[in-house]
Amino acid sequence: MKEQHFQKIKKIKGRFLNRLIYFLGKTTLPISILLATLLIFCTSSWSLNNSDLSGTYVWYSKYSKFSNGITGGWGMDDTEAYSKAEVNFDGAGGWSLVSATDYRLVREISEELVAMGTPEDGNDVLSNRFNTTVETEIIPALSGTYTVSSDGAVILSFTDESGPETLDGFISKNGESIIFGDIKYVNGEKYGLVEIGVGFKKVKRICLPCIFLLLLDD
Numbered sequence: 001m002k003e004q005h006f007q008k009i010k011k012i013k014g015r016f017l018n019r020l021i022y023f024l025g026k027t028t029l030p031i032s033i034l035l036a037t038l039l040i041f042c043t044s045s046w047s048l049n050n051s052d053l054s055g056t057y058v059w060y061s062k063y064s065k066f067s068n069g070i071t072g073g074w075g076m077d078d079t080e081a082y083s084k085a086e087v088n089f090d091g092a093g094g095w096s097l098v099s100a101t102d103y104r105l106v107r108e109i110s111e112e113l114v115a116m117g118t119p120e121d122g123n124d125v126l127s128n129r130f131n132t133t134v135e136t137e138i139i140p141a142l143s144g145t146y147t148v149s150s151d152g153a154v155i156l157s158f159t160d161e162s163g164p165e166t167l168d169g170f171i172s173k174n175g176e177s178i179i180f181g182d183i184k185y186v187n188g189e190k191y192g193l194v195e196i197g198v199g200f201k202k203v204k205r206i207c208l209p210c211i212f213l214l215l216l217d218d
Contacts, residue, residue, distance in 0.1 A: 047150040052175040054091030056098060060084055061180075061197025068190040078107045085139070087199065095146050095156065100139035107132045154178060176201045 062082045085100035110129045144158030148171065156167040169180025178199040185192045 048148050048152050048171065048173075048175070049150070050093045050146070050148050051091045053089045053146065053148050053154065053171055053178070054175070056086055056088045056202045057178065057199040058084075058202055059087050059100075059197060059199040061195055063182075063193060063195035065193040066191070077109070080105045083139070083197070086202075089146065093145050093147060094143070096143040097139065097141060100142075102135075102137045102139060104135040104137070105132060106135055154180070156180070 060082065064081075065079045067077045081102055081104035083100060083102050086098035087095055088098050089095045108131045110131070112129050142158060142160065144156060146154060146156045148154050152170045152173070154169045154171055156169070158165055167180050167182055169178055171178045180197055182195040183193065
């Protein structure tokens with residue numbers, strides 16, 4: 001039975017190669033012109049849309065931010081972090097967060113008076129005090145919309161506790177991967193953030209018996 005399956009696959013490959021050789025033998029165009037024409041056709045016909053971003057993606061991102069912190073000073077609270085998430089895209093312009101976790105190193109900077117010399121000198125100075133903590137947070141459920149332009153540019157839109165937000169990125173030609181970046185700066189709140197991340201489509205299990213059944217179906 002196994003030998004029959006391999007023979008059938010071999011026969012299919014043989015038919016394809018025979019037809020390709022026959023076509024190349026009949027055409028009067030030089031091979032270089034033929035290949036160039038095929039390349040131009042394939043390149044010019046490439047156009048993406050929302051349906052090319054579909055399925056569940058594993059998403060990793062890295063971000064750094066600073067804020068005024070508990071003492072109200074400039075950059076008194078610094079955070080280095082990365083996130084791991086699974087995001088589902090429905091292929092029609094909607095997305096939802098399946099799961100997400102933030103892993104953070106948070107450094108708070110405060111000031112304290114340090115006595116220099118004797119109390120009679122009165123030479124107390126302000127000195128920085130650093131406190132670093134490790135935090136893990138499960139991100140609550142989130143969803144939104146997205147648009148994919150013909151060139152692969154992606155815009156994700158959503159609303160969280162800070163209000164309406166967007167993320168800009170690009171997807172690959174085959175829709176299997178996505179990269180995005182973001183930058184924010186709010187002078188009045190003394191807040192800044194830089195973020196970059198990538199996502200890859202989750203691999204589905206391959207049904208080998210199904211493949212053999214398709215090959216057997218004439």
